[in-house]
Amino acid sequence: MKTDTLFKRAFNDALLLTSRLRDGDPIPSETTLAAELGVSRTTVRKILQTLTEEGVVAGAGRSRFARASAGEVLPFPEAETVPTSVQVEKQFMEWMLRGDAKAGALINELDLARQFKVATTVIREFLNSFQRFGLIERRPSGGWVLQGFTHSFALELFEIREMFELRSAREFSSLPESSPLWHELRRLRQEHLDLLGEIETRFQDFSDLDSRFHRLVNTAVPNRFIDGFFDIITLIFHYHYQWNKQDERERNEVAIREHLAYIDALLSQSRSAVASACRKHLASARQTLIRSTSDAAAG
Amino acid sequence: MKTDTLFKRAFNDALLLTSRLRDGDPIPSETTLAAELGVSRTTVRKILQTLTEEGVVAGAGRSRFARASAGEVLPFPEAETVPTSVQVEKQFMEWMLRGDAKAGALINELDLARQFKVATTVIREFLNSFQRFGLIERRPSGGWVLQGFTHSFALELFEIREMFELRSAREFSSLPESSPLWHELRRLRQEHLDLLGEIETRFQDFSDLDSRFHRLVNTAVPNRFIDGFFDIITLIFHYHYQWNKQDERERNEVAIREHLAYIDALLSQSRSAVASACRKHLASARQTLIRSTSDAAAG
DNA sequence: CCCGTGTTTCTTATGTACAAAAAACTTCTA
DNA sequence: TAGAAGTTTTTTGTACATAAGAAACACGGG
Numbered sequence: 270m271k272t273d274t275l276f277k278r279a280f281n282d283a284l285l286l287t288s289r290l291r292d293g294d295p296i297p298s299e300t301t302l303a304a305e306l307g308v309s310r311t312t313v314r315k316i317l318q319t320l321t322e323e324g325v326v327a328g329a330g331r332s333r334f335a336r337a338s339a340g341e342v343l344p345f346p347e348a349e350t351v352p353t354s355v356q357v358e359k360q361f362m363e364w365m366l367r368g369d370a371k372a373g374a375l376i377n378e379l380d381l382a383r384q385f386k387v388a389t390t391v392i393r394e395f396l397n398s399f400q401r402f403g404l405i406e407r408r409p410s411g412g413w414v415l416q417g418f419t420h421s422f423a424l425e426l427f428e429i430r431e432m433f434e435l436r437s438a439r440e441f442s443s444l445p446e447s448s449p450l451w452h453e454l455r456r457l458r459q460e461h462l463d464l465l466g467e468i469e470t471r472f473q474d475f476s477d478l479d480s481r482f483h484r485l486v487n488t489a490v491p492n493r494f495i496d497g498f499f500d501i502i503t504l505i506f507h508y509h510y511q512w513n514k515q516d517e518r519e520r521n522e523v524a525i526r527e528h529l530a531y532i533d534a535l536l537s538q539s540r541s542a543v544a545s546a547c548r549k550h551l552a553s554a555r556q557t558l559i560r561s562t563s564d565a566a567a568g
Numbered sequence: 569m570k571t572d573t574l575f576k577r578a579f580n581d582a583l584l585l586t587s588r589l590r591d592g593d594p595i596p597s598e599t600t601l602a603a604e605l606g607v608s609r610t611t612v613r614k615i616l617q618t619l620t621e622e623g624v625v626a627g628a629g630r631s632r633f634a635r636a637s638a639g640e641v642l643p644f645p646e647a648e649t650v651p652t653s654v655q656v657e658k659q660f661m662e663w664m665l666r667g668d669a670k671a672g673a674l675i676n677e678l679d680l681a682r683q684f685k686v687a688t689t690v691i692r693e694f695l696n697s698f699q700r701f702g703l704i705e706r707r708p709s710g711g712w713v714l715q716g717f718t719h720s721f722a723l724e725l726f727e728i729r730e731m732f733e734l735r736s737a738r739e740f741s742s743l744p745e746s747s748p749l750w751h752e753l754r755r756l757r758q759e760h761l762d763l764l765g766e767i768e769t770r771f772q773d774f775s776d777l778d779s780r781f782h783r784l785v786n787t788a789v790p791n792r793f794i795d796g797f798f799d800i801i802t803l804i805f806h807y808h809y810q811w812n813k814q815d816e817r818e819r820n821e822v823a824i825r826e827h828l829a830y831i832d833a834l835l836s837q838s839r840s841a842v843a844s845a846c847r848k849h850l851a852s853a854r855q856t857l858i859r860s861t862s863d864a865a866a867g
Numbered sequence: 868c869c870c871g872t873g874t875t876t877c878t879t880a881t882g883t884a885c886a887a888a889a890a891a892c893t894t895c896t897a
Numbered sequence: 898t899a900g901a902a903g904t905t906t907t908t909t910g911t912a913c914a915t916a917a918g919a920a921a922c923a924c925g926g927g
Contacts, residue, residue, distance in 0.1 A: 270885065270886050270887080270910085270911060270912065271885085271886055271887040271888075271909075271911055271912095272887080272910075272911075273886090273887060275887080275888070276887075276888085298901060298902085299901075299902065300900080300901075300902095308888080308889090309888055309889045309890075310889085310902090311887080311888055311889060311890085312887085312888060312889085314903090315887090329902095330895095330901090330902060330903085331895095331897090331901065331902065353910085353911085377877095377878075378878075378879070379877085379878065379879085387911085388913075389879085389913090390910085390911060390912070390913090391910090391911070391912095393693070393879085393880090394692070394696060394911095397696040397697050398696050398697075398699065400697065401699070401700040401796070403792050410918085410919075411878085411880075411918085411919085412878075412879070412919090416792075422792075425791045425792055425793060426793070428791055429791065429793045429794070432731055432735065433731075436731065492724045492727055492728065493702050493715075493721075493724055494702060494724060494725070494728045494797065494800075495728070497700070497702065498793065501793075569880085569881060569882065569915065569916050569917075570879075570880040570881055570882095570915085570916055570917040570918075571880075571881075571917080572916090572917060572918090574917080574918070575917075597870080597871060597872085598871075598872070599870085599872095607918080607919090608918060608919045608920075609872090609919085609920090610917085610918055610919060610920085611917085611918060613872090613873090614917090614918090629871090629872060629873085630871065630926090652880085652881085676907090676908075677908075677909070678907085678908065678909090686881085686882095687881055687882050687883080688882090688909090689880085689881055689882070689883090690880090690881065690882090692909090692910090693880090693881095709888085709889075710888080710889085710908085710909055710910080711889090711908075711909070868927105869926105869927090870925105870926095870927090871924105871925090871926090871927105872923105872924090872925085872926105873922105873923080873924080873925100874921100874922080874923070874924095875920100875921080875922070875923090876919100876920080876921070876922085877918105877919080877920070877921085878917100878919075878920090879916105879917085879918080879919090880915100880916090880917075880918095881914100881915090881916090881917100882913105882914085882915085882916105883912105883913085883914085883915105884911105884912085884913085884914105885910105885911090885912085886909105886910090886911085886912105887908100887909085887910075887911100888907100888908085888909075888910095889906100889907080889909085890905100890906080890907070890908085891904100891905080891906070891907085892903105892904080892905070892906085893902105893903075893904070893905085894901100894902085894903070894904090895900105895901085895902075895903085896898105896899105896900095896901085896902100897898100897899100897900095897901100
C-alpha cells in the first residue's frame with residue numbers, strides 16, 4: 270500500500286495555517302488550499318475531513334469556518350511526514366558512511382529491506398536511481414556492488430568538479446552587465462559577510478550558503494549534465510557536513526573567506542583572477558573531503 | 569515470473585558447442601560449461617537436461633557424451649534470447665526517436681507497459697535507470713516528463729563531450745613510452761586504414777570502431793564520471809547510427825579521416841596538434857548529430 | 868583430499884493487487 | 898457563468914507472491 274506521508278505532511282502544514290485563524294474565520298477554498306499546501310485537491314479534501322472530525326473546522330461544502338474553541342490537535346509525528354525515498358536515502362548513506370559495509374561488498378536487497386523496514390521494491394528502486402551517484406555499481410549478473418566513498422571516488426569527483434566549475438565561472442564572469450545574476454551575486458556576497466560576522470554562533474548555516482553559491486555560478490549558462498553532476502556534489506556535501514564535525518567552525522570560516530575572494534574575482538571579471546580564486550577554493554574543499562574518506566592510506 | 573532469456577541464449581550457445589563434437593565425444597564438466605557459457609551451474613544443468621531430452625546428449629552424471637545421430641535440434645528464436653531490459657530500451661528509443669512523443673509530454677507508465685507488452689514494474693525500473701541519460705526527467709509530484717532528443721540536448725551533450733575528450737586526449741598524449749596503450753592505438757590506427765580501404769562495402773563497421781577508439785582515449789586516466797558520461801554518448805550514437813542512414817558512407821569516410829588525423833596527433837604527442845585535431849573531429853560529429861535532432865529550427 | 872555431481876538455500880526479476888494521490892469530469896450556486 | 902464543491906477515472910507507489918538463476922553446501926569416487 271502506498272504510504273500517506275504526503276497527507277500527513279500537508280495535514281501538519283494545514284494545522285499551522287488554521288491555528289492562525291480566529292474563531293469563525295472562513296476557510297479558503299479547496300483549490301486555494303491545494304495550491305498553498307502544494308498537493309492535489311483530493312488530499313485537501315481528506316485533510317478538511319479530518320480537521321472537521323477533530324473539530325478544528327466546522328461546516329461543510331462552501332461554508333466552512335475555523336473553530337478555535339476546539340482543544341489542541343496533535344500534528345502527526347515528524348518522522349511520519351518524510352517521504353519513503355528520503356528516509357531510505359538517509360539510512361543508506363548512514364549504513365555506508367558508518368562503515369557497516371566495505372568497498373567491494375555485495376549489496377543484499379532483502380537484507381537492506383529488513384534493516385530499513387521497507388519492502389524490497391523500495392530498496393530496488395532506490396538502488397536504481399542511486400546508481401548515478403557512482404557509489405554503487407550494477408553487476409552484469411544482477412545485484413549490486415558497493416563502490417563506497419573512497420579516496421579515489423573523492424579524487425575523481427573533484428577532477429570533474431574543477432572542470433565544470435571553472436567553465437561555469439568563466440561563463441559567469443563574462444555575463445553582460447544587464448544580467449540579473451550580478452545582483453544575485455552581490456546579495457550572496459552580503460550574506461557571506463553577515464555570516465562571517467556571526468561565525469561563532471551561526472557557522473552551521475554555511476552548508477546551505479555554500480550550496481546556493483555554487484548553484485548560482487552554475488546557472489550562468491545551464492547544462493543538464495552539469496546540473497546532474499551538481500546533484501552528486503550536493504548529496505556528498507550534505508552528508509559530509511552532517512558527519513564530519515571536526516574543526517567545523519574553522520573550516521567554514523576559511524571557506525567563507527575563499528568564497529568572498531572568489532566572488533570578488535567574479536565581480537572584477539578578470540579571467541585569471543577568477544580561475545585562481547576558484548582553483549584555490551576547490552583545492553581546499555577537496556582536502557577537507559578527502560580527509561573523511563574511507564581508505565586506509567591518507568597520504 | 570522471471571523471464572528465461574538467459575537460459576535460452578545459453579542453450580543456443582550450447583547447441584553450437586555440441587554441434588562441433590563428434591558422436592560419442594565426452595561432454596565437458598558442468599563447471600567448465602558454466603564458465604564457457606557465462607552462466608551458473610544451475611542453468612547448465614537445465615541445459616544438459618533439455619539437451620538430453622532432445623537426444624543430443626546421452627548418459628547422465630559423470631558420463632555424458634554427444635549423440636550426433638539425433639535429428640537437428642532447433643535453437644530458440646533469436647528474439648527470445650534478448651534480455652527484457654534491452655528489449656525495453658530499444659522499444660523506448662524507437663518510441664521516442666520515431667517522434668511518437670514530443671518533448672515536454674508526460675510519460676504514462678501503464679500505457680508504455682501495454683504498448684511494449686511488459687509489466688509496469690519493468691517500465692518503472694527502466695525509467696529509473698534511464699533517467700541518467702538526461703532524455704527524461706522525474707516530476708516532483710511523481711511521474712515522468714519526456715525531455716526528448718532535442719537541439720539543446722545535443723548541444724549540451726557536446727559541450728561536456730568536448731571538455732572530457734580534450735582532457736582525456738591531453739592525458740593520453742602525455743603517457744610514458746612504456747604504456748601498452750600506445751600499441752593499442754597503433755593497432756586501432758591500422759584498423760582505420762583497413763576500413764578506409766574497403767569503405768564502399770564495410771562502411772557500417774565504423775560505428776563499432778568509433779566507439780572503441782573514443783573508449784581507448786578515455787582509458788588513459790580513468791574517471792568513473794567520465795566513463796558514465798561516455799555511456800550516454802555510446803547510447804545516443806548507437807541509435808543514431810541505426811536511424812540516420814542519410815549519407816552514411818560519406819559521413820563515415822570523413823570521420824575515419826578525422827580519426828586518423830587525431831590519432832597521428834596523439835602519436836606526435838604535440839599538445840596543440842592533439843587539441844586541434846580533437847576539436848575538429850568533435851565539431852563535425854556534433855554537426856551530424858544536430859542535423860537529426862527533433863527541434864523545428866535547424867539554424 | 869581434490870574434482871565433480873547432487874541437493875538445498877538464497878537472491879533477484881517480474882507479475883499482480885490495491886490504496887494514495889492526481890487529474891478529469893460533473894454538478895451546483897451566487 | 899465563473900468558480901467552487903462533488904464525483905469518477907487515471908495513474909502511481911508499495912506490498913507480496915513466485916519462478917529463474919546464483920551460490921552454498923554435501924557427498925562420493927578416484
